[in-house]
Amino acid sequence: MSWTVVADVAGACFMLAGALLCVVAGIGLVRLPDVLTRMHAATKPQSFGLLLVLIGSGLWLRSAVDLGILLLVGLFQLTTSPVAAHMVGRAAYRTGRLDREDIVVDELDQALRKAAAEQGSEENRRSTG
Amino acid sequence: MGVSMALRPTAVGAGARPLAAGTELSAYDVTAVVIAALLVGAGLMVTLRLVLGPTTLDRAVALDALVAVVMAGVGVQTAVQGNAFYLPVLLVLSFLGFTGSVGVARFMALRDEAGTGDVDESQDTGEESGGPGEVR
Numbered sequence: 389m390s391w392t393v394v395a396d397v398a399g400a401c402f403m404l405a406g407a408l409l410c411v412v413a414g415i416g417l418v419r420l421p422d423v424l425t426r427m428h429a430a431t432k433p434q435s436f437g438l439l440l441v442l443i444g445s446g447l448w449l450r451s452a453v454d455l456g457i458l459l460l461v462g463l464f465q466l467t468t469s470p471v472a473a474h475m476v477g478r479a480a481y482r483t484g485r486l487d488r489e490d491i492v493v494d495e496l497d498q499a500l501r502k503a504a505a506e507q508g509s510e511e512n513r514r515s516t517g
Numbered sequence: 518m519g520v521s522m523a524l525r526p527t528a529v530g531a532g533a534r535p536l537a538a539g540t541e542l543s544a545y546d547v548t549a550v551v552i553a554a555l556l557v558g559a560g561l562m563v564t565l566r567l568v569l570g571p572t573t574l575d576r577a578v579a580l581d582a583l584v585a586v587v588m589a590g591v592g593v594q595t596a597v598q599g600n601a602f603y604l605p606v607l608l609v610l611s612f613l614g615f616t617g618s619v620g621v622a623r624f625m626a627l628r629d630e631a632g633t634g635d636v637d638e639s640q641d642t643g644e645e646s647g648g649p650g651e652v653r
Contacts, residue, residue, distance in 0.1 A: 400548045403593050407555035410586050414562030417582060423574045426566070430582035433559070433589060441589040445596035457604045458592075464611040465588075472581055472615035475622035480574050483625055 392450075399447030402440045409437030422487050423480040427473060434469040438462070549597045556593065560586045573625060577618035584614035 409432050416429025442458045449455070480486060481496060563586055567579040588610050591603050 396545065399596065400545065403552050403596065404548065404555075406589055407552045407559070407593070410559035410589055411555050411562075413582050413585075414559035417566040417579055418562050423572065423578060426575060427578050430563075430578045430585075433585040434581060438585055438588055438592070441592040445592040448596035449599065449601065451601075454595075454601045454604060457601070457608060461588075461592075461604075461607045461611045464608070465614075468611065468615040469581070469585075472618045472622075475619045476574055476577055476581075479622035479625040483574075485572055485574055 395447045395450065399444040402444030402447065404444075406433070406437045406439075406441035406444065409433050409440065413437070421490075423485045424477060427477060427480075431469065431473055434473075435466060438465055545597075549593070552593050553590070556586060556590045560590075573621055577621040581615065581618045584610060584617075588614070 413429050413433045416432075417426050420426045420429055439462055442462050446455050446458045449458075560583065563579050563583045567576055567583060570576040570579055588607055591607050591610070595601060595603050595607070
């Protein structure tokens with residue numbers, strides 16, 4: 389058994405795992421109740437699933453140029469998908485698209501209240517003084 | 518096809534195309550079909566959420582997931598064919614796939630800060646909705 393066969397089998401397994409993560413994300417997107425939980429499901433194939441597929445693809449392609457492109461794809465994906473997730477999560481929180489009963493601790497709410505209180509006291513000082 | 522071969526002179530050998538590897542042909546074929554079926558199923562479910570999604574943010578999330586599924590499909594197709602023709606597509610999608618949802622999220626945040634409250638017509642739940650807090 390040469391190393392190419394090993395690489396082929398490993399690549400197939402990696403791609404299969406990535407496809408399974410995509411299926412998990414699809415199920416989660418259909419079944420989960422609100423935006424934040426759906427984001428939790430949807431970010432699985434965006435980072436980990438795609439990395440698995442890229443690794444598997446690289447194991448099947450086995451050429452330096454392709455591996456470089458695949459590495460760049462993985463890097464860009466890891467750089468950009470958190471930005472999108474951050475923006476979507478922020479907009480979801482700000483527009484109240486979340487289930488308050490399901491949240492155990494809401495640290496952003498405490499921080500927002502604290503900041504609003506500080507800002508309010510500052511504005512009071514500025515207007516009175 | 519010819520372009521990709523010219524781009525990748527080192528990968529024309531048998532190792533670059535596991536499908537053509539003689540005895541293992543059926544195993545790799547079956548694996549590829551299974552992976553494609555899984556990806557199509559995932560894409561259908563994500564598209565269902567894209568169609569159903571009650572809010573715009575749900576659709577943005579589903580669109581991101583759909584881009585990820587399509588990227589996985591392109592990666593698998595590239596690997597199965599041993600043909601790097603579509604790898605730049607993958608690169609561009611990883612580059613620009615997030616702009617849609619960022620634009621939607623930013624648009625909704627702007628609408629929210631402008632005081633119109635909920636963009637969608639569903640119920641408003643959050644008491645902080647439309648709050649003046651400028652905290653980043």
